Amino acid sequence: MSRKVKGRIFVGAMVFCLAVSFGTLGWLLVTTFIDGIPGLTGKLFTDPPSTQPEEAGARPAILATIYLAVLLLMMTVPIGVATAIYLEEYAHKERWYNRLLELNIQNLAAVPAIVYGILGLAFVVRGPLGIGRVLLAGAIILTLVVLPTLIISSREAIRAVPDSIRQGGLALGATQWQVIWRQVLPASIPGIATGSILALSRAVGETAPLLLIGALQYVAFDPTVLGAFTALPVQIYTWIKFPNPGFQTLAAAAIIVLLAIVLTMNAIAIFLRNRFRQTW
Amino acid sequence: MASREVALTRPPGRQVDLSPSSRRLGELVIKGILALAALVSLVTTVGIVLSLLLPAIEFFSEISPVEFFTGTTWAPLFEPSSFGVVPLIVGTFVVTFWALLVAIPVGLGTAIYLSEYAGPRFRGVLKPTLEILAAIPTVVFGYFALTAVTPLLRTLGVEVEIFNVLAGGLVMGVMLIPTVASLSEDAMSAVPQALRDGAYGLGADRLQVSTRVVVPAAISGIIASFVLAISRAVGETLIVLIAVGQLPQITFDPRATIETLTAFIGATGNGDLPTGSTEYKTIFAVGLTLFVMTLIMNIISIRLVRKFREVYD
Numbered sequence: 001m002s003r004k005v006k007g008r009i010f011v012g013a014m015v016f017c018l019a020v021s022f023g024t025l026g027w028l029l030v031t032t033f034i035d036g037i038p039g040l041t042g043k044l045f046t047d048p049p050s051t052q053p054e055e056a057g058a059r060p061a062i063l064a065t066i067y068l069a070v071l072l073l074m075m076t077v078p079i080g081v082a083t084a085i086y087l088e089e090y091a092h093k094e095r096w097y098n099r100l101l102e103l104n105i106q107n108l109a110a111v112p113a114i115v116y117g118i119l120g121l122a123f124v125v126r127g128p129l130g131i132g133r134v135l136l137a138g139a140i141i142l143t144l145v146v147l148p149t150l151i152i153s154s155r156e157a158i159r160a161v162p163d164s165i166r167q168g169g170l171a172l173g174a175t176q177w178q179v180i181w182r183q184v185l186p187a188s189i190p191g192i193a194t195g196s197i198l199a200l201s202r203a204v205g206e207t208a209p210l211l212l213i214g215a216l217q218y219v220a221f222d223p224t225v226l227g228a229f230t231a232l233p234v235q236i237y238t239w240i241k242f243p244n245p246g247f248q249t250l251a252a253a254a255i256i257v258l259l260a261i262v263l264t265m266n267a268i269a270i271f272l273r274n275r276f277r278q279t280w
Numbered sequence: 281m282a283s284r285e286v287a288l289t290r291p292p293g294r295q296v297d298l299s300p301s302s303r304r305l306g307e308l309v310i311k312g313i314l315a316l317a318a319l320v321s322l323v324t325t326v327g328i329v330l331s332l333l334l335p336a337i338e339f340f341s342e343i344s345p346v347e348f349f350t351g352t353t354w355a356p357l358f359e360p361s362s363f364g365v366v367p368l369i370v371g372t373f374v375v376t377f378w379a380l381l382v383a384i385p386v387g388l389g390t391a392i393y394l395s396e397y398a399g400p401r402f403r404g405v406l407k408p409t410l411e412i413l414a415a416i417p418t419v420v421f422g423y424f425a426l427t428a429v430t431p432l433l434r435t436l437g438v439e440v441e442i443f444n445v446l447a448g449g450l451v452m453g454v455m456l457i458p459t460v461a462s463l464s465e466d467a468m469s470a471v472p473q474a475l476r477d478g479a480y481g482l483g484a485d486r487l488q489v490s491t492r493v494v495v496p497a498a499i500s501g502i503i504a505s506f507v508l509a510i511s512r513a514v515g516e517t518l519i520v521l522i523a524v525g526q527l528p529q530i531t532f533d534p535r536a537t538i539e540t541l542t543a544f545i546g547a548t549g550n551g552d553l554p555t556g557s558t559e560y561k562t563i564f565a566v567g568l569t570l571f572v573m574t575l576i577m578n579i580i581s582i583r584l585v586r587k588f589r590e591v592y593d
């Protein structure tokens with residue numbers, strides 16, 4: 001076989017690979033929309049779940065997901081950014097405890113989400129914290145799930161700020177924290193914002209740990225921070241499990257809502273990244 | 281004087297010596313607060329290990345580890361109960377196999393195309409597509425496997441059960457394409473241009489440069505992406521819970537319903553079991569098994585990534 005033919009076959013094989021990704025993504029979006037459009041009514045947003053698919057909505061689940069997102073941002077952004085600042089600006093890279101911290105974060109980023117659920121079940125819902133199957137428990141666990149990814153992306157954003165900026169500030173008599181607060185952080189905000197939105201989008205779609213926290217329950221009222229809850233992806237899972245086809249339509253409709261939230265957040269993140277990309 | 285000289289001749293940057301000025305208590309407090317935040321992730325790891333280990337130790341004092349790791353019947357919630365975890369481990373690897381069958385070739389092909397063939401304009405379309413694929417929640421993939429892929433397989437004449445390995449595994453493979461593609465592409469982009477130019481200079485064509493120069497040079501990063509994909513496949517919960525089922529049996533038939541480690545945890549751990557019962561502790565024994573499996577793979581993957589970064593950076 002001539003080189004040219006071999007080259008063509010190889011390119012053909014790669015184009016096939018790309019078609020698998022594009023094709024499946026397209027197929028997934030189209031079938032979900034076709035399944036879900038009939039269920040996408042006002043009821044979905046205003047009514048509580050019900051045993052009758054015609055009566056059922058996802059209002060408590062949608063509200064709980066919004067609450068979860070707000071609580072999550074309030075906890076994960078300060079902790080994540082502070083950790084990133086510590087590791088990038090203060091930590092002595094050769095010290096064993098800082099290297100341990102770094103390896104630990106890399107590993108945590110790849111721990112399966114459901115394992116965090118076990119942690120939540122043993123220590124947050126029951127055990128030492130023992131706050132029960134409440135919304136706050138879900139927010140705490142989701143915070144821990146996305147924290148490593150947020151730390152990693154915030155570190156990259158902080159690292160991208162050139163040292164000359166820090167040295168300029170220090171030379172003018174600023175303290176290290178003044179340099180970080182007034183020079184480094186403002187310069188790295190686009191990167192940190194992108195990372196935060198992506199972390200949020202991941203948390204909104206995360207289901208597995210919430211199953212163990214006890215979000216798999218019938219909640220007919222609007223959620224409170226210290227009350228029982230179910231989140232949008234968990235509601236979807238509940239509906240998928242019902243054999244009645246009416247619930248499949250509802251599941252698909254709720255998936256459209258979930259995808260709309262998640263993909264909008266990703267689009268904003270990508271836009272921020274491209275719009276504010278700074279070259280020094 | 282000596283200390284000031286050290287400060288000036290240090291490599292530029294982060295650890296500039298500020299000691300001569302006042303102690304600045306406020307700065308120290310801030311550093312302490314930041315270090316405290318960094319401690320959260322360490323406490324998380326300790327918490328995960330303790331939360332798995334303590335109940336698991338109690339579990340293994342009731343059920344012998346030999347019975348647990350060699351037993352071939354998994355029926356913890358039935359009478360008489362049986363605690364052989366082998367069917368769940370085999371089930372996990374069978375689903376992972378089908379997922380990798382999709383994710384490895386397609387992910388690697390995509391990475392080679394992105395790194396060696398694609399022009400800037402096509403890259404601008406392809407990368408966001410992969411990011412969308414990576415952003416889709418796994419519950420959505422599970423729904424897709426159950427309601428679209430399984431019916432399609434049946435239409436094509438594959439006699440699959442309603443819950444089956446094949447649909448779940450293939451869809452999980454699609455979910456993992458971005459993982460393999462982006463990490464492999466990073467590794468290939470880190471290969472210096474000089475290696476490619478050298479090969480072109482010797483008369484190689486693009487196919488030869490890609491497969492015999494770039495891929496071998498980036499191999500540790502590529503393998504790292506495969507290992508990370510395995511780790512994610514082993515830990516994935518919702519797809520298997522929705523589309524693969526909850527029937528623990530040892531079979532390699534992709535049309536059959538089986539159960540994985542994660543599906544057991546997800547289906548059993550929803551909070552109804554009384555604390556302290558053997559059934560409740562089973563969740564933690566299975567969770568520990570899962571955690572150790574993924575931990576080993578994550579460490580291998582982190583080491584491999586470090587290796588390729590050291591060579592070319």
